[in-house]
Amino acid sequence: MKKFISLLINTIFKLINQQKRLKSIIKEWLLIRTTLLKQLSTFFFKYLLNIKIIFNFTFKKIILSDFEKVKSFFSKAKRDYIRDSVYIKHYLEKYKRYHKIYNIPETKNISGLNFYNNPNVYPLFQKDLAKFKELLVSLVNQKANVTFYKFGDGDYYFLKQREFGSARPGARALSKPYNKINIKEFWDGVLKNDYIITEIMPKRFAMFKELFPERKRDFPSEYCHGLVANKWFFKTFKGKLGLIGAKEKLKIIELLMQHREYRDYLGIDKFNDYIYIPQKFAADDIKSLEKSIAAQLKNSKSDIFLLGIGHVKSALLYRLKKYNQAVYVDVGGAIDAIAGVMNISRLNMAKWVNYQLKNYDYSNIDYMQYHGWGKHVYLNHHNSYKNKSKTILSKIRSLLKAYLKRFKVNILLKNPFIYKRYLKYFKGLKFAPKPLIKIPWSNTTLKSREDVELALKIIKNSNLNSHSDVEKNWDSLIALKTILQNSSPSSRILDAGGDFSSIILNWLYQFNYKHLSALNLIFKKRVRKGNIEYIPGDLTKSRFPDNYFDIITCLSVIEHGVDGDEYFREMNRILKPSGLLITSTDYWISKIDTKELIAYNNPIYIFDKNSIEILLEKAKNYGFRVFGNNVELNCQEKVVNWKKFNLIYTFLIFCLKKMK
Structure with a gap:
């Protein structure tokens, strides 16, 4: 009450x-x-x-x-x-120590790149910024037909055919291997552009000079990000601007531009043209793409285009001049800012406000390391939001109705009989599991895509529902096998870090386990649904009694900022003697750089062989020993692709036994 x-x-x-x-x-x-x-x-x-x-x-x-x-x-x-x-x-x-020589008016830079402290890296930064702006104004006024090509580290890897980041086949630019395309037309295309801009970062500039030793840099590419961030492009070329980029992002921009608030923020009434390219794999077929863009440019009205088209630009950008006379400026990832999905730690973007649409599905947007930080403004999406004028009384009435409905549902779902039927008829759980056939993995890494397919086959044959993240079926299945072989339905099982959709707890529920718990900071209050109890709390500082659980699973959690010492100390405390701790995590045998990447409010970390060996040594110090086979740390394929952060790696799972 x-x-x-x-x-x-x-x-x-x-x-x-x-x-x-x-x-x-x-x-x-x-x-x-x-x-x-x-x-x-x-x-x-x-x-x-x-x-x-x-x-x-x-x-x-x-x-x-x-x-x-x-x-x-x-x-x-x-x-x-x-x-x-x-x-x-x-x-x-x-980063306030950044030298003022690199300041672009009305922007802030929190990129974390230390060379900005050194005024000698590019002492003409301010002078050339003024020249760059004057040149653009002059070219647009003359209705010139020129291209500005932005060279970045991704272009280096692409031209060198190195399978890294966005240059990896299957990630963003290409769906096919490099030997299936003509890489020479990309190399040749770079030098056919009128102006080439690169970052002043010494490492990135060295990449450019390695590939094109005789070509000079015309301007720093920092200018493009900065002049989008302070909205100079929009205010200076009002009524003359068009955009070229991924169709999915440009569609969002078109919807945003229907809102006066966003138009006022940019300082522009409209973009004259939206020229679409595929969001992914645009470099697969240059001829078809050129034909598509030519048809769109034919009737375009813009004198200057801002574009962000990925690695396909190397072969395509200079060709655009054939189809429409305009100034084409490659601003790269700054297109993400206009679409409202800009990572504010990118160059000069700390003050940018990401305008987004309420209730719009952004899951299909391939953006550059956007983590949700920074200021946001949410605008109503007319296709999904209905503006209803409600009186105070009607709002209170609807609130009461929703509250009472939720109250009744929560009371009912506490009953195991009712919750079982709810899971069966509304969530698709079958509650007729078959004995698991032989599962060939334990204390090992996910080696290949074939292992994932085999795990899915076993799950299907066992009459169980599968995890929505396909690769997670592999380690979840191994955890299930270990639990079924070393416990009974009366055992106490905890999924540390599990959420309301915990697949391992749902599986165990189908095997009639009676004492199941999930512990997670995301839970607002303690809730029981059938035989599963969802408990708010930190897995390193729980309130469970000592020696309480028979088995604990912790699947894909410890890589999200969990301290190893605190983890093993707490797991040892709440596990019964001889209890099992099943842990899976993101892994690759060598180090993968995840610096400044954040997910679920914590830094992202991918364990490597050395860090896992250190982790297992810590486990020994807290009374754990490897249960079963020795932990095998060799890898074959990078099976897991976290597209949001452009990270590819695999999984590792290991089981430890509490000895003391």
Whole structure:
């Protein structure tokens, strides 16, 4: 009843005090935390104390787990605001030593590249920036027909046919092997452009000089990012601009441009033209792509195009001049900014505001290391949002209806009989599992795509549902085999880091296991559904009794900022003697660079052979020993592709036994 009253008061406060931020924060704190507080003075004291704690947190603590302890003091919108503000503030503090010579007006750079401290890397940066802007204005006024080609590290790998990052066949530019395309036309095409721009980073410039030793750099490519970030392109060439890029991104931009707020932000009324190319594998067939672009350019009206078309530009960019007379400027990943999916740690983009559409499906957008940091503005997507004018009374009525419905559903789902039928008829669980056939893996790495296919076949033959991430079926199946062989349905099983869709717990439920638990920071409160209990908490600081669980699984979790010592210490504490700890993680035998990549509010880390050996040594120090075969760390194929971050690697799974 208290929660119901709190929810009701919360809604009323939102309706009355929408524009008053301080009152809103106080109200949320009051509703969430003060049902037991009797004196208003006590409330204000605690409120002020916790506000101070929040803003005294370091960047690292907020990005990692400590922010979870106090995040309920704020709504999600305010949590995001605090997190994003602190993120930018931290990096501005960290990189404020950047030499002023590299400043582009109205932009901030938090890229973390140390050479920006050295004014001698490119002492003419400001002088050439002025020349670059003057040149563009002059060329557009003359209605010139020229191209600006931006050379980056990805272009180096592509031209050298090195299977790395976006240059790896199957990742972004190509679907076929390099021996199936004419790489020479890409090499030759680079030098046919009128201007070539590259980053001033010594390493990147060295790549360019290695490939084209006799060609000079005309301008730094930092200018393009900076002049998109401060909106100079839009304001200077208003009414003359067109875009060339991936169809999926340009479609988003077209929808965004229907909103006056976004047009005002850019300082432009419209883009004259949207010229589409495929988002992926554009370099597979240059002739067909050229024909498609030629047809689109034929009736275009723009005097200047900003484009971001990936590695296909090496063979294609210079050819565009045949089909329409214009200035073609390769701005690369800055197209992502216009589409509202810009990583603010990219060059000069810290002040950029990502405008996005509410309820729009961004899952099919192939963007460059966008992690969701920075300021965002969400605009209504007309195809999915209906603007309904509601009275206060109708809003309260609908809120009550939703709350009562949720209350009834949660009560019903606690009943094992009802929850079993819910999973069976609404979630597709079959509850008629067959004995597992022989599973050939334990304490090893995922070697090949064939192993994934075999795992799926075993799951299908066992009459079980499969994981939505295909590769995760492999380690989940191994964990299931280990549990079934070393426990009974009365055993206590914990999925540490598991969520509401935990495949291992759903499988065990189908095998009639009675005591199943999931522990995760994402859970807002303790919830029981049938025989599964979902418990909020940190897996390194849980509140379970000592010697409580028979088996613990922790699948694809420890790579997300989990401290090894704290992990094994806590797992040893809550496992029964001789209990098993089954761990899987992202892995590759050699080091993969994941610097500054963040997912689930934690830095991304991919273990290598050396770091796993150190981890297993730590496990020994906390009383664990390898259970079964020795852990085999050799690899064959990079089976797993995390497309969002352009990372390819494989999985490793190992089982440890608590000896003491």
